[in-house]
Amino acid sequence: MKxxxxxxxxxxxxxxxxxxxxxxxxPGPVVEEDPAKKFVKILDDSLKGKGFGYSFAVYKxxxxxxxxxxxxxxxxxxxxxxxLVTPDTKMQIASMTKTITAAAFLKLAKERNIKATDKIIDYxxxxxxxxPNIEIITFKDLLTxxxxxxxxxxxxxxxxxxxxxWYGLKLLVExxxxxxxxxSSCYQNANFGLFRVLIPSINGLKFTGxxxxxxxxxxxxxxxxxxxxxxxxxxVVAGDFFSNGVPVPTFGYDxxxxxEYGFDPGDFSSTTGGYGIxxxxxxGVRLYAALFSPENNAVITQEIRDEIVNNGLGSYSAVMPExxxxxxxxxxxSGMGVLNPKGFRSVWMHCPEDITVVLFTNALRNGDGLFPIxxxxxxxxxxxxxxxxxxxxxxxxxxxxxxxxFHEYLEHPEPH
Numbered sequence: 001m002k003x004x005x006x007x008x009x010x011x012x013x014x015x016x017x018x019x020x021x022x023x024x025x026x027p028g029p030v031v032e033e034d035p036a037k038k039f040v041k042i043l044d045d046s047l048k049g050k051g052f053g054y055s056f057a058v059y060k061x062x063x064x065x066x067x068x069x070x071x072x073x074x075x076x077x078x079x080x081x082x083x084l085v086t087p088d089t090k091m092q093i094a095s096m097t098k099t100i101t102a103a104a105f106l107k108l109a110k111e112r113n114i115k116a117t118d119k120i121i122d123y124x125x126x127x128x129x130x131x132p133n134i135e136i137i138t139f140k141d142l143l144t145x146x147x148x149x150x151x152x153x154x155x156x157x158x159x160x161x162x163x164x165x166w167y168g169l170k171l172l173v174e175x176x177x178x179x180x181x182x183x184s185s186c187y188q189n190a191n192f193g194l195f196r197v198l199i200p201s202i203n204g205l206k207f208t209g210x211x212x213x214x215x216x217x218x219x220x221x222x223x224x225x226x227x228x229x230x231x232x233x234x235x236v237v238a239g240d241f242f243s244n245g246v247p248v249p250t251f252g253y254d255x256x257x258x259x260e261y262g263f264d265p266g267d268f269s270s271t272t273g274g275y276g277i278x279x280x281x282x283x284g285v286r287l288y289a290a291l292f293s294p295e296n297n298a299v300i301t302q303e304i305r306d307e308i309v310n311n312g313l314g315s316y317s318a319v320m321p322e323x324x325x326x327x328x329x330x331x332x333x334s335g336m337g338v339l340n341p342k343g344f345r346s347v348w349m350h351c352p353e354d355i356t357v358v359l360f361t362n363a364l365r366n367g368d369g370l371f372p373i374x375x376x377x378x379x380x381x382x383x384x385x386x387x388x389x390x391x392x393x394x395x396x397x398x399x400x401x402x403x404x405x406f407h408e409y410l411e412h413p414e415p416h
Contacts, residue, residue: 039392040066052255052363052372053085057285059356087281090245091360092344094330095416097277102314116140125207131176142191143313148177156186164193164271166215192274196222233299234290254340255363255372263334263342284358292350318409323352331415341369383407
């Protein structure tokens with residue numbers, strides 16, 4: 001038996017050697033982590049543990065590469081026990097709604113051979129009284145806040161509820177505009193609120209002259225078009241996207257948290273267009289990535305995408321050494337003017353490398369009511385995301401030899 005042991009042993013060594021060589025020649029596939037996940041980590045590390053509620057999600061092209069959440073959707077002062085924020089917690093996106101409205105109009109206009117430079121007057125209800133110079137307003141004027149509408153107080157103070165319900169919009173049209181205001185920038189929710197009337201009208205809605213019925217018909221027409229042609233095309237099932245979370249709403253708080261009862265924005269069915277939609281971070285990033293990724297034409301064409309971004313139709317821009325960023329922020333609050341306003345701050349931003357980020361927070365900092373945290377690099381939510389992206393691209397800050405205030409890169413640094 002011993003005489004066979006040596007050849008058997010030699011054979012085993014040979015087979016082991018062949019096997020080892022084969023492993024060296026045919027290594028298994030190596031999956032490299034996407035470098036953009038560093039951006040996700042920077043966002044998460046700089047937001048977590050600060051004491052306020054937030055949620056965010058990041059897409060690269062059409063893929064989720066990361067998300068994060070922290071803080072509370074509702075606190076024990078409103079519910080039996082604190083309820084945590086997750087990336088699937090609904091938040092009020094406020095003026096981020098304007099981008100959705102712009103995309104919906106431009107998509108419908110393309111179908112009906114209507115140009116953004118066409119006048120709006122023929123699509124307003126026939127029974128509405130058209131005040132001075134309404135006939136010169138174009139769709140593009142509304143989409144860029146240059147219509148000449150300056151609010152009921154004639155002081156360009158942005159209006160919310162009273163100017164965006166059916167009767168408020170009707171009265172603004174009846175009051176008309178001054179020619180000297182037409183073409184000048186004046187940020188007004190009502191510019192986009194009017195699309196709640198215009199989109200259904202373009203889509204064939206015949207107004208009856210009964211204000212109560214027409215208001216309901218217009219909202220239903222706007223909601224249906226947005227849901228079927230924007231949300232569903234993007235693969236987003238939002239349900240009732242004008243109402244706060246059920247059974248527990250997401251409350252807006254002050255920061256640092258005072259312990260007071262939070263702010264529930266409620267339902268926006270009667271005033272939406274310029275604001276009012278509720279989304280989760282996961283829904284939001286899927287939607288805005290579908291709108292702004294050049295590789296995704298499921299919702300809008302590249303031609304419409306370019307029209308939105310290049311002409312600032314429901315969007316703004318920032319150009320940094322890292323490239324061009326497109327965005328629109330949102331701001332919804334209660335108690336502005338007091339020490340501790342409560343509410344929501346939000347933003348979508350499409351970044352270089354086809355990265356889309358959506359960030360929500362349900363707390364506003366004491367004093368100015370903006371994004372809860374600030375630094376020498378950023379003052380608010382929009383410049384915060386620019387800072388985070390720059391950190392991702394240049395972690396050693398080698399390209400920036402001095403401290404940069406990223407707020408200065410913003411086309412419109414004021415909150416919206």
